[in-house]
Every structure is written in structure tokens, then in C-alpha cells.
Amino acid sequence: MKLEYPKEWFERSAEIEGIAEVGAGVPPTHSATEPHTTERITAFDTRIAFGQFVSLWRRNNGWNPEKLANEAGIDTEEVLEIERDPHCEPEADAVYKLASIFGVPSGKMMELAGLTKSHTPHLREEAIRFAASSEPLAELSDVERQALEAFVGALTN
Secondary structure (H helix, E strand, O other): OOOOOOHHHHHHHHHHHOOOOOOOOOOOOOOOOOOOHHHHOOHHHHHHHHHHHHHHHHHHOOOOHHHHHHHHOOOHHHHHHHHHOOOOOOOHHHHHHHHHHHOOOHHHHHHHOOOOOOOOHHHHHHHHHHHHOOOOOOOOOHHHHHHHHHHHHHHHO
């Protein structure tokens, strides 16, 4: 059996798959020129993850929105809007202050909030994975706590 794909296609596919133990092969509809999956991830998509991250971090620390707002020096309304509205485009200053409170790089938080052009495709993929694995509950589940910790790891790397 001879594969008729260029070396670049395999490299791009390996980048898309990341670290994987098992592969299912090439889907019949896949094109060698298909763009990387993260190019289809929009600021709206990452803002969903940004809002979830803010909410889960706050809840994980036992804070209500008002306490987070006070600690960060921003309005409580802005915290609530960030957490609840993925269309919200937060102020850069608020994102910087939240990043400081969370102990994560402000540049990556700016990307996540959709305020700067993404330079980290892996971060965008992790953001979507994180948002998909978390649900708004009163207390964090073990799965949410693990997702939060993994996402903080992705932000700080």
C-alpha cells in the first residue's frame, strides 16, 4: 500500500491530532488542503471559555462575583457580564486585572477574551475543550476541577 499524501499533510495532521495513541485514519471527506481546525475557532468561541474560566475560578475559590470584582478592582456588573454573555467584549484593563488575580499570563487571557489576535492555536483548542467540559453548578465537580486545573496549566505554559 502506497500513501499518496505530501509530507506537509502528515505534519499538519500530526499537529492537529496532538499527542494520540490511536488514529482512525483519514476521513473520506478530508482534504489535504483543509485548514487547521483552530482557524475556524472564533473570538466568540474563546469568550465562552473565558467566561467559564472566570466563573469556575471564582467558584473554586469560594468567591461570589462581588468579591472577585472587589479583589480585581473592576465592576461587579462586568464580572457577571463576562461570565454570562459570550458576546461581551471585556475591557482590556479588566482582563489584565483578572489575569493578575488568577496568576496567569495576561497575554493569553487577552487572546482568550478575544481582544488580541491569537498566536496560540493550542490555547484556542484547549479553550474549547475546557468550555465543553464544564457546566454551571453551585459547586465544582471533580471533572470541572480537573478541567480547570488542566486549563490553568495550558495558560501558564
